Amino acid sequence: MVEMSTGIKNLVRTLDSVDFLKMDRRTFMKAVGVMGASAFLGTYKTEIVNALEFAETKLIWMHGSECTGCSISLLNAGNPDLVQALQKLNVNLVFHETICAQQGIWNDGKLVNNAEFNSEILLEETYKEGNYILVVEGSIPNGPNGTGRYLVIGNKPFKESLAEAAKNATAIVAVGTCASYGGITSADSDVAEDTDYRGVAFSKTNKNGGMLQELGIDKPVINIPGCPAHPDWVLLTLGAMILEKIKLEDIPSIVDDYGRPKVFYPPDHTVHENCPRRGYYDRGEFDEEVGGEKCLWKLGCKAPYSHADCGIRRWNGSVSMCTQAGGPCIACVEPGWPDIARPLFVEREDVGIVGANIDTVAKVAVGAAAVVAGVHAVRRMKGE
Numbered sequence: 090m091v092e093m094s095t096g097i098k099n100l101v102r103t104l105d106s107v108d109f110l111k112m113d114r115r116t117f118m119k120a121v122g123v124m125g126a127s128a129f130l131g132t133y134k135t136e137i138v139n140a141l142e143f144a145e146t147k148l149i150w151m152h153g154s155e156c157t158g159c160s161i162s163l164l165n166a167g168n169p170d171l172v173q174a175l176q177k178l179n180v181n182l183v184f185h186e187t188i189c190a191q192q193g194i195w196n197d198g199k200l201v202n203n204a205e206f207n208s209e210i211l212l213e214e215t216y217k218e219g220n221y222i223l224v225v226e227g228s229i230p231n232g233p234n235g236t237g238r239y240l241v242i243g244n245k246p247f248k249e250s251l252a253e254a255a256k257n258a259t260a261i262v263a264v265g266t267c268a269s270y271g272g273i274t275s276a277d278s279d280v281a282e283d284t285d286y287r288g289v290a291f292s293k294t295n296k297n298g299g300m301l302q303e304l305g306i307d308k309p310v311i312n313i314p315g316c317p318a319h320p321d322w323v324l325l326t327l328g329a330m331i332l333e334k335i336k337l338e339d340i341p342s343i344v345d346d347y348g349r350p351k352v353f354y355p356p357d358h359t360v361h362e363n364c365p366r367r368g369y370y371d372r373g374e375f376d377e378e379v380g381g382e383k384c385l386w387k388l389g390c391k392a393p394y395s396h397a398d399c400g401i402r403r404w405n406g407s408v409s410m411c412t413q414a415g416g417p418c419i420a421c422v423e424p425g426w427p428d429i430a431r432p433l434f435v436e437r438e439d440v441g442i443v444g445a446n447i448d449t450v451a452k453v454a455v456g457a458a459a460v461v462a463g464v465h466a467v468r469r470m471k472g473e
């Protein structure tokens with residue numbers, strides 16, 4: 090079992106005396122921002138069980154065009170694991186393509202045309218009942234020529250399956266950068282125009298270009314980007330929704346311009362600010378080859394313009410994170426990724442990003458470093 094960090098332990102002790110479920114939304118969101126899913130679900134186990142005694146939440150999890158990495162990331166959540174988290178939050182995971190039991194009209198040679206074994210029937214019934222949260226992982230192709238037939242499951246374009254599932258959903262959570270903005274599948278290429286991969290609510294940075302807009306469906310959507318998404322971002326967002334700490338009418342105020350919960354993707358905070366290698370950056374000491382211990386900026390690190398709490402929350406049970414492990418941040422949480430970060434492992438100062446110019450962003454980062462570390466370090470970094 091992974092130990093909580095001292096900071097989180099102190100926070101948990103402080104919050105222990107507070108009736109968590111009576112917290113106002115703002116305090117709640119701050120609390121989940123600094124706690125991991127394990128601390129959150131572990132500390133407030135009794136309160137959550139009481140609050141959810143009779144309230145089961147149905148969840149439908151659909152897969153579009155993707156690598157299933159976000160599900161794998163979630164399944165790697167160790168404490169609690171996915172099953173424990175679903176049990177604690179009283180979630181009925183109605184359907185999840187990759188982890189549901191064997192399904193079909195024929196099952197082990199027997200005709201089993203009922204909702205228990207045939208997920209098509211189960212989904213139809215659930216859609217009719219409504220009152221479920223829809224999670225979408227993966228992007229949705231619109232091509233060729235608006236048919237969506239670049240992804241067909243059971244002879245049905247995924248675009249149509251999404252329309253059926255989205256119509257009666259209470260809310261939609263787009264998990265991963267593909268579902269949020271199109272991600273890797275929508276990267277610029279010779280065939281990108283034909284395939285026309287979309288996110289649920291966004292197409293890259295365009296908030297009017299998502300598949301829901303194309304389908305004429307208006308639903309509240311929360312984006313949890315990341316390639317993959319952090320299990321805490323997913324579980325804590327779902328937990329907050331299930332506990333009604335995020336109400337539908339609250340969504341616009343808790344997300345940024347790109348539909349991301351500000352608590353996990355702070356608009357005024359970048360991964361760079363809490364990077365374990367930050368001291369090297371401030372002193373202008375950079376690795377020129379992989380495998381070193383210094384700042385990875387010259388190896389293409391894009392963390393100064395990546396808005397996420399990776400540096401605080403860390404990954405794999407708070408053990409490490411990309412830059413700590415020696416991998417330059419590739420800005421996987423940003424709309425327009427991966428194009429906005431390409432080439433990934435090359436220092437670049439000439440590409441635009443999310444309405445800002447990398448050169449400007451780099452100068453802002455340099456300016457922030459100057460305040461902290463003194464101008465001489467920055468001069469050394471710039472090679473002056």
Ligand code: SF4
Pocket residue numbers: 360361362364365366367368370383384385386390391392393412417418
């Ligand atoms: S540029 Fe990257 S490696 Fe360097 S301090 Fe910032 S986040 Fe860390």
Ligand code: SF4
Pocket residue numbers: 315316360392395397399410411412417418419420421422
């Ligand atoms: S450190 Fe950067 S690349 Fe790694 S998960 Fe966070 S935002 Fe993505």
